Amino acid sequence: xxxxxxxxxxxxxxxxxxxxxxxxxxxxxxxxxxxxxxxxxxxxxxxxxxxxxxxxxxxxxxxxxxxxxxxxxxxxxxxxxxxxxxxxxxxxxxxxxxxxxxxxxxxxxxxxxxxxxxxxxxxxxxxxxxxxxxxxxxxxxxxxxxxxxxxxxxxxxxxxxxxxxxxxxxxxxxxxxxxxxxxxxxxxxxxxxxxxxxxxxxxxxxxxxxxxxxxxxxxxxxxxxxxxxxxxxxxxxxxxxxxxxxxxxxxxxxxxxxxxx
Amino acid sequence: xxxxxxxxxxxxxxxxxxxxxxxxxxxxxxxxxxxxxxxxxxxxxxxxxxxxxxxxxxxxxxxxxxxxxxxxxxxxxxxxxxxxxxxxxxxxxxxxxxxxxxxxxxxxxxxxxxxxxxxxxxxxxxxxxxxxxxxxxxxxxxxxxxxxxxxxxxxxxxxxxxxxxxxxxxxxxxxxxxxxxxxxxxxxxxxxxxxxxxxxxxxxxxxxxxxxxxxxxxxxxxxxxxxxxxxxxxxxxxxxxxxxxxxxxxxxxxxxxxxxx
DNA sequence: CGTAATTTTGACTCCGCTCAATTGGCGTGG
DNA sequence: CCACGCCAATTGAGCGGAGTCAAAATTACG
Numbered sequence: 001x002x003x004x005x006x007x008x009x010x011x012x013x014x015x016x017x018x019x020x021x022x023x024x025x026x027x028x029x030x031x032x033x034x035x036x037x038x039x040x041x042x043x044x045x046x047x048x049x050x051x052x053x054x055x056x057x058x059x060x061x062x063x064x065x066x067x068x069x070x071x072x073x074x075x076x077x078x079x080x081x082x083x084x085x086x087x088x089x090x091x092x093x094x095x096x097x098x099x100x101x102x103x104x105x106x107x108x109x110x111x112x113x114x115x116x117x118x119x120x121x122x123x124x125x126x127x128x129x130x131x132x133x134x135x136x137x138x139x140x141x142x143x144x145x146x147x148x149x150x151x152x153x154x155x156x157x158x159x160x161x162x163x164x165x166x167x168x169x170x171x172x173x174x175x176x177x178x179x180x181x182x183x184x185x186x187x188x189x190x191x192x193x194x195x196x197x198x199x200x201x202x203x204x205x206x207x208x209x210x211x212x213x214x215x216x217x218x219x220x221x222x223x224x225x226x227x228x229x230x231x232x233x234x235x236x237x238x239x240x241x242x243x244x245x246x247x248x249x250x251x252x253x254x255x256x257x258x259x260x261x
Numbered sequence: 262x263x264x265x266x267x268x269x270x271x272x273x274x275x276x277x278x279x280x281x282x283x284x285x286x287x288x289x290x291x292x293x294x295x296x297x298x299x300x301x302x303x304x305x306x307x308x309x310x311x312x313x314x315x316x317x318x319x320x321x322x323x324x325x326x327x328x329x330x331x332x333x334x335x336x337x338x339x340x341x342x343x344x345x346x347x348x349x350x351x352x353x354x355x356x357x358x359x360x361x362x363x364x365x366x367x368x369x370x371x372x373x374x375x376x377x378x379x380x381x382x383x384x385x386x387x388x389x390x391x392x393x394x395x396x397x398x399x400x401x402x403x404x405x406x407x408x409x410x411x412x413x414x415x416x417x418x419x420x421x422x423x424x425x426x427x428x429x430x431x432x433x434x435x436x437x438x439x440x441x442x443x444x445x446x447x448x449x450x451x452x453x454x455x456x457x458x459x460x461x462x463x464x465x466x467x468x469x470x471x472x473x474x475x476x477x478x479x480x481x482x483x484x485x486x487x488x489x490x491x492x493x494x495x496x497x498x499x500x501x502x503x504x505x506x507x508x509x510x511x512x513x514x515x516x517x518x519x520x521x522x
Numbered sequence: 523c524g525t526a527a528t529t530t531t532g533a534c535t536c537c538g539c540t541c542a543a544t545t546g547g548c549g550t551g552g
Numbered sequence: 553c554c555a556c557g558c559c560a561a562t563t564g565a566g567c568g569g570a571g572t573c574a575a576a577a578t579t580a581c582g
Binding site for chain 2: 095097098099101103104105116117118119120121125126145148149150152155156159160161162163164165166167169170171172173174176177178217218219220258259
């Protein structure tokens with residue numbers, strides 16, 4: 001009990017330090033949904049933490065923050081303070097190189113974690129931008145680290161989340177390094193579909209939140225090529241496309257696109 | 262003192278469990294060089310751990326392991342038990358996809374850490390293969406996690422190492438997604454050069470441990486293209502190449518290759 | 523020392539890029 | 553409500569960079 005109180009105290013101390021305009025608590029809203037009853041918990045940071053520890057662990061969510069479409073939750077070069085769990089919405093992360101070229105490094109949705117790239121250097125190396133109105137859970141990293149020392153299951157899951165990002169990146173490297181254009185787009189669609197399913201959305205019917213240019217950047221293709229491939233896939237009865245709306249007609253065939261070189 | 266003893270005891274317990282043919286301690290050799298007097302400490306896992314804690318932390322190096330050129334320290338699918346700090350030598354990491362295509366995901370040298378991709382799933386997702394006779398420090402991950410809970414500076418550095426890998430991967434994504442062939446190879450050479458310098462080797466004169474095919478796989482190019490680019494760079498007096506030996510003649514010009522699209 | 527592996531170089535091909543014009547969707551303001 | 557303008561997406565024509573196929577040269581290694 002003493003220990004628990006000490007932790008709470010520390011939390012408030014940290015919160016005072018951490019407080020900023022951008023991340024201030026949204027009043028009582030904070031407690032409407034806690035990690036305990038969040039349906040995205042398993043993919044998110046507190047995943048795998050057992051119920052008895054969860055009460056303590058959910059204190060790492062220091063605030064919720066709403067972001068509108070087009071806004072960023074952090075930008076390259078910003079001081080690293082927190083990682084963000086996506087409560088709702090859709091994001092892209094990207095890097096800008098010296099010549100101003102944008103490289104989209106990923107698309108992220110509910111339950112996934114943003115901002116881990118800042119952990120090494122003390123600054124975020126990329127930016128995270130909302131592609132639709134969204135809400136994120138702000139998890140000050142000093143709290144995460146502190147709690148991870150005390151709750152092994154949280155520590156393990158933090159490591160798993162970091163490793164998952166590394167594995168994901170390696171997958172993208174494989175995609176960019178050794179796949180042809182059609183395979184890249186098919187992979188992209190299949191991957192999106194799987195992630196939507198897991199969140200209870202339709203596997204075959206969804207709305208793309210990103211532009212052809214953003215898809216192209218992510219896949220190492222030009223936007224015209226992406227557009228042509230969508231048309232091609234439609235002609236081949238693999239999908240139906242209408243602007244940002246996609247319906248997958250033949251997921252097996254789409255997966256076959258990957259299978260035969 | 263009691264605490265210290267308890268840890269030591271735990272270490273031995275873990276070691277007994279962890280013991281395997283592949284990773285068994287190489288007798289007394291283990292203690293020739295410890296983390297304290299290892300010149301690669303700063304890049305490696307114990308980096309940033311202060312001297313007073315170092316004595317405890319160096320117990321995470323449970324053994325040294327020699328690997329000959331061509332041998333792997335772990336392969337995709339192997340059970341994840343440890344991460345490996347490179348004591349000496351040179352490695353590639355790679356993935357094999359369903360069609361048997363290899364994608365080289367990175368090249369690694371002294372002080373760098375291998376195996377972190379296994380952390381999430383309990384199995385390594387890629388393989389690490391020595392490109393020359395090498396030696397690695399075996400760090401059982403259960404020990405690393407345990408110690409990270411007790412030594413905050415180790416915890417922080419572990420996170421930094423994981424994040425560094427993520428940032429590195431994002432850099433490769435940018436390279437693969439938005440650079441032309443010459444830019445890719447120039448980036449690769451400049452990057453190698455910088456890493457050699459930091460380890461006390463020549464910035465301009467080095468031996469490539471990998472084949473043209475491996476470079477090509479890493480850079481998303483065919484081996485013939487890599488070969489042609491080497492010849493091209495030589496013709497332009499940027500480098501001198503003779504098979505695996507490279508001498509950089511004009512590092513500034515090489516960096517310029519990146520600058521102008 | 524002989525065989526296999528790696529590297530280089532050439533000739534040709536083709537996938538994805540560039541440039542350009544057109545269409546469609548959507549919010550804003552008259 | 554429609555007209556306008558802006559941005560996103562589509563589609564076409566032509567080109568060029570990197571891939572493919574092939575052969576020769578050089579090196580590594582058992």
